[in-house]
Amino acid sequence: MALKQDALWYKDAVIYQVHVRTFHDSNGDGIGDFQGLEQKLEYLEELGVNALWLMPFFPSPLRDAGYDIADYRTVHPSYGTLEDFRKFLNSAHERGIRVIIEMVLNHTSDQHPWFQQARSSRENAYRDWYVWSETDTRYAGTRIIFLDTEMSNWAWDPISKAYYWHRFFSHQPDLNYDNPVVREEMWDVMKFWLEAGVDGFRLDAVPYLTEREGTNCENLPETHAILKDFRRRLDEQFPGRMLLAEANQWPADLRPYFADGDEFHMAFHFPLMPRMFMGVKLEDRKPITEILQQTPEIPASCQWCLFLRNHDELTLEMVTDVERDYMYDVYAGNKAMRLNLGIRRRLAPLLDNDRRCIELLNGMLMSLPGTPIIYYGDEIGMGDNVNLGDRDGVRTPMQWSGDWNAGFSAADPESLCAPLILNPIYGYPAINTLAQRRTPHSLFSWMRRMISVRRSTRVFGNGSMEFLYPANHRILAYVRRLENETVLVVNNLSSAAQAVELDLQAFTGSILIEMFGKNIFPRAGKAPYLLTLGPYQFYWFRLRRI
């Protein structure tokens, strides 16, 4: 299947986030690689996803899962060669799967030759590629992101005897985007990969590109100007490619990243994610409806990116203190589960492996306005390991089967890039793709069906949304519309059965057709429409005037 020509392809995409390192090892060295990933494209095609987001695969000392890049123009030798990447990319495209790669613009590894040059001498040509200072007091109004590990955004460089600026780990110096040479170089890096055929970039940590005294050094106009310039070049030279912003901000602060449709195509909706978890635990739609009411309109060509879990902690930066305390208490009772301002757990363990609740959250992920992203392994309900450091507990090898090393690698178990999950509930003998692909009612099979129904209509990716507000606050109901198509979504956020009366007067005469079983429900009329829903049950109804 060749890729369809569609400039707005990202709006109808179902994205699968994958870490090459932990997905499949083809050469038995204990580390996943591009040949291994290519071998598993069949599985991803069967699941039904039509886009992949690859975490960083560049040469790196791997002190931050590859987000500390030491060379932007090739592939980490553990993952294969540039040729392996190109081969994988072609295979993905042949299966109708687009590929989005990570681009860490904000910072490099301190092992990158640019930084090594920059610190070698104050007169070096690369010196001005980074942000230096004689003191550690500049930009004092800037928050520290990695609170658990960093004391300051400045780090002392003993070689050049000056401080350098870093918003993340101290081994990740920030690039100086006030330097036009840096901007040009980073565009060249992006161009390199675009010419290789990638379909888009997930631009990491974009709010932090520039610094100005007296500000919080986030979302600055100068940053937006740089990003718009990249977008302009992208549209001119590589039409149909996509930019996705990683900006962990409030909706109002995120809105400028879409500008007039001429900056980013997509941005993650960070504040929505924790509120979906909050909604099911509170059994109350309030957190979800509130944040979506506060979410501004975006240009028609733009799209929100929705996710439940990813490679990072479940971030709680975009919640209130009361909400954060609540989330910690209900989802991270064990303090080992907490990291920075978040919770480092996978989807299934977060939800106590409650299949109905997992399905409900995936149902919302697929039906709320935006493009859904599935984190690798969550489609089979993989577990995590909170005993591993940093966020490594949610980055364990993919569980393909109950065989040797979960079918991930032929290497000795001791040499695997990350330990396997072995516990009786989430361990690979119990949770693996082989078993689930053979079981019609497995989570995998259910997810495949869900994705198929999601992709059967453009309404979810492109339609408008309006909330219904039934008096039962445990019910989250909304209507998605696109042209002549109308879909009603009704979610029971409660762990108990609920009755709800919906006001469907506006759809009087429409027949409700349940989208999974295609069964007909009674016609909507002027009287309240009574539905009963089991625990965590949800319905997607297509409304038809026949």
Added chain:
Amino acid sequence: MLEVSTQEGIAAPRSDGKTVGEDFLTDDFVRQLINVGEIDILVGLHTHNNVKTIGPVVAAIQSGILQWFPRDRAAIIDADAGSSDGTPELVAGASIDDIRPQDFNRLALRTLHSISTQYGNSVARGTALRTILAAGELLGAKAIVVVSPDSTNIKADWLRDFLRPISTDDFDLVLPTYARPRFEGLLITNLLYPMTRALYGLRIREPYAPEFAFSNRLGSRFLAQNQWNDDDARAGCEVRLTLAAIVGGLRIGQCFLGAKNHVERNAADLVPALRQTIGVLFWSMESSFPVWSSRSGSQSIPTTGSEQQFTVDLQRVNRKRLLEMFRSGVKELESLFQSILSPTTLAELQGIAELEEGDFHYSAELWVKTVYEFAAAHHKEVISRDHIIQALAPLFRGRALAFLLENRNASASEVEMRVEGLCLDFERLKPYLLEMWTGKQ
């Protein structure tokens, strides 16, 4: 179906699993309750044309939930007696999001349902409480607090003070204490408090409170008592709830709420007030005889804040009118008193009725004996029980006048000492009550 008595005087839910009181709720109200679902906290209101005060009360409730119980599932249920001034609409239209705390971090986590239902066209506090109790049971509320709709001085902290003992310390009933002007609440300080204390051995300062909180355990038991169709039983529901907790051996606590706003009452209110308080107390003595007859002395109950505070009284009291009403009562009701009171007590009362205001004195001991003889007469039903309660009104006025005169220049602590002295007299003379109660005369 038969009720099964589990503890002294307390009935358990019916054995068919159906709770008494379910059927009287309207379908519309039940439909609204379905939308509320299971809750942790129910805040009950009983309203009737309270539009002038209900807004701040509801706002304070919302603030209290927001501040102290942000994670709890809560609902406000208003039982309305057919208001025509928009009170129910105001309650039902209230939203927790109307509260915009200065601190952004205090925004509400949850939906707070606010429901109003009409139970009739005239005020019937028992029916209102029954509605609230039934709603609480259907919703599985772990704690219920009833708030007076005219408590204009309500603070958000009240919810914490009422509900924390129930939700965290397993109390079943939490009653308020107030900072009262010296001469406010004389019915409580001179009759209800000392009498309840002497009978049941617990120092409950406000057994007849407009605000109170209780556990689902007490609520369910009280609701299951199949007396809701009896007009007499429906009256004085607050006292009956307190007595149910006492007699049932449940945990009772008090919380100090500060100043109580003063509700003006006219003299004609006294007889209904007596019916709903002392009438219920006398009535309860019948079934709880084994409990109260075996208790002597009294003990304090756990209280957050001070037990009671008296403040400077700015009220003017018409002492002359009180004296006149006492004198005329003693004279006009002599034949009734001959049936109720012992000759000695009656003679003493007739004697003090002759005194001028300057010499007027109705001693604590005489007052205690009067009350105890009334209780015994009520028990023996020497005349109509309602007439007995009505006949107590002029005598209470006499006692109130004496208390005013005794404490005219007293400090708050002196007033408190005299109230305590009266309570001790009630306790000391309890054998006299038993003698009268069980005696043939």
